[in-house]
Amino acid sequence: MNTTRFSYLRKEKSTGNICHSIPAKATRLLLLLVVAFAGFACSKEEAVPGETPAVKEETAKQYDVPFKNVPATSDIAMYEVNLRAFSSAGNINGVRARLDEIQNLGINVIWLMPIYTTGELKSVGSPYAVRNYMQVNPAFGNLEDLRLLVKEAHSRNMAVILDWVANHTAWDHPWIQNPTWYTRDASGNIISPQGMGWTDVADLNFSSQALRKEMIKAMKYWVLEANVDGYRCDHADGVPTDFWKQAIDTLRNIPDRDIIMFAEAGKKELFNAGFDLIFGWDFYNKLKEIYNNNTAASGLTTVHINDYNNVPGGSHILRWIDNHDDNAWEGTPISFFKGQQGALAAFVLAGYMGGVPLIYNGQEVGNPTQLSFFNNSTTKINWSSNPGTLTEYRKLMAFRNSSNAVKRGSVQTYSSNDVAAFKRTDGNEEVVVIVNIRNNTINFQLPSTLASTSWQNALTNESVALSSSVSLAPYSYLILKK
Known part of the structure; x- marks a missing residue:
């Protein structure tokens, strides 16, 4: 997976408005149309009659220094x-x-x-x-x-x-x-x-x-x-x-x-x-x-x-x-x-x-x-x-x-009915995670690719030599690295 934040194309949009004068007769007709449609319900994506004019944005300066270590x-x-x-x-x-x-x-x-x-x-x-x-x-x-x-x-x-x-x-x-x-019902009432x-x-x-x-x-x-x-x-x-x-x-x-x-x-x-x-x-x-x-x-x-x-x-x-x-x-x-x-x-x-x-x-x-x-x-x-x-x-x-x-x-999985097990790999680094999701001891049979291999416990740094299986206490987990 990419290690950097996904970049998005930014497209500037025109914000200019063009105004035309409207004859009085047309204005009266427009008002009648507005009244006629006022009772209809409005959804979030429908055109809205009688639109309120857009508010002009005010410019503001940045307070303090923007954070430079926002994580990927x-x-x-x-x-x-x-x-x-x-x-x-x-x-x-x-x-x-x-x-x-x-x-x-x-x-x-x-x-x-x-x-x-x-x-x-x-x-x-x-x-x-x-x-x-x-x-x-x-x-x-x-x-x-x-x-x-x-x-x-x-x-x-x-x-x-x-x-x-x-x-x-x-x-x-x-x-x-x-x-x-706001969204309104057929009577023009604002709704939840x-x-x-x-x-x-x-x-x-x-x-x-x-x-x-x-x-x-x-x-x-x-x-x-x-x-x-x-x-x-x-x-x-x-x-x-x-x-x-x-x-x-x-x-x-x-x-x-x-x-x-x-x-x-x-x-x-x-x-x-x-x-x-x-x-x-x-x-x-x-x-x-x-x-x-x-x-x-x-x-x-x-x-x-x-x-x-x-x-x-x-x-x-x-x-x-x-x-x-x-x-x-x-x-x-x-x-x-x-x-x-x-x-x-x-x-x-x-x-x-x-x-x-x-x-x-x-x-x-x-x-x-x-x-x-x-x-x-x-x-x-x-x-x-x-x-x-x-x-x-x-x-x-x-x-x-x-x-x-x-x-x-990348993820490679080895899970069974009672144990979730998988390996994560990035370059030369490998991490194996084995989790018992049951409230009883489970003897988990390891896949051949993990059997008889040597690792370190990722949380304690102790050496771990795997055999053909591993015994897991109730709700226990084993995290290995190399």
């Missing part, structure tokens, strides 16, 4: 922060106080969940109901707090990306005054995203060019004013792909910037819009199925191959065993993967078979409690719990980050 996509080790659960204060400064711990975990990209001012009308407390895209939620701090967090993260060679919510806004967002910017159950937000209509311009302006704001390094784009499948291309092209045309764009989406066409990463739900769901339904470990190979079909060079799939949605609504890795050791084994598979690994805050200390993100009274993470789990995560991440074979090498 294959080198990313990502960490998701739920500000409300991360610290007792539940704010940006609480994150800044633990930057050393995040760095020591082997992280080079921090993803902050939404930091923006949220709505009050129809609110359920979600940070994804944005009322002002260009203001830090006072509960989390202010612009200066964010700037300081970004600056100190950069000084530790960590990029910072923000969670971006383009699909919808809070009901009391000022944009509501422009009804053509259909089929999602998100009653606290109003669905945006991206056929409005004025909306697009304001949304991109807001995305540029944080890059220029806070020096952030990109975005994780919420529900990206719900927003037209051509908008994402327009937005990403604009962001990547900011001078001297390397922008990370990460889509919460499964559509591979989003790579063509410029995204570096999309979600790998199939791999995550297959992992849960293997652990909970006793299905064959070899099924992971099929999912991995399918995930990477038609993925452009340099682009990648996100791999995880925990994130804010799964944790809040379904359960923790401890419950899904049968305890601390089972969760560690699952992370080895997610982090080593291929793709970009994600760690959700608290996962590294084996946090057993689900974390809400809907209000500041959520359970706070106990950072002193399970120090042995933290030590193991540090070892796993340190070796992954040092190994080109793990990050971008």
Whole structure:
């Protein structure tokens, strides 16, 4: 796989407008047509009658020096922060106080969940109901707090990306005054995203060019004013792909910037819009199925191959065993993967078979409690719990980050029903990973290419001489290198 970020062609588009005078009779006819069509429903991609004029963009200077060490996509080790659960204060400064711990975990990209001012009308407390895209939620701090967090993260060679919510806004967002910017029903009423159950937000209509311009302006704001390094784009499948291309092209045309764009989406066409990463739900769901339904470990190979079909060079799939949605609504890795050791084994598979690994805050200390993100009274993470789990995560991440074979090498699989086994190769470097995904001891018969070979344990550097088989304790794993 390519070791550099996938490069995208940037095409400049004409923004000139041509205005013509309209005779009075034609004007009256036009108004009648507008009224006649006002009752029709508007979709995100339909032409919208009565379009609000586009807002002229203002130029802004870059605050501080752009970060020069944004990692290539294959080198990313990502960490998701739920500000409300991360610290007792539940704010940006609480994150800044633990930057050393995040760095020591082997992280080079921090993803902050939404930091923006949220709505009050129809609110359920979600940070994804944005009322002002260009203001830090006072509960989390202010612009200066964010700037300081970004600056100190950069000084530790960590990029910072923000969670971006383009699909919808809070009901009391000022944009509501422009009804053509929103999806409406047959009676002209603004509606929530259909089929999602998100009653606290109003669905945006991206056929409005004025909306697009304001949304991109807001995305540029944080890059220029806070020096952030990109975005994780919420529900990206719900927003037209051509908008994402327009937005990403604009962001990547900011001078001297390397922008990370990460889509919460499964559509591979989003790579063509410029995204570096999309979600790998199939791999995550297959992992849960293997652990909970006793299905064959070899099924992971099929999912991995399918995930990477038609993925452009340099682009990648996100791999995880925990994130804010799964944790809040379904359960923790401890419950899904049968305890601390089972969760560690699952992370080895997610982090080593291929793709970009994600760690959700608290996962590294084996946090057993689900974390809400809907209000500041959520359970706070106990950072002193399970120090042995933290030590193991540090070892796993340190070796992954040092190994080109793990990050971008080819994959050869040897999996059985109960053991996931594979070899990653890059040039002369080889890494073998063998994981018991059952809660009982397994005697795994090695393939002839591995039998009677000599290796080093990748986590301890001890010499390992393989015979014809290896005995694996419940949920144990063996990572070998040479």
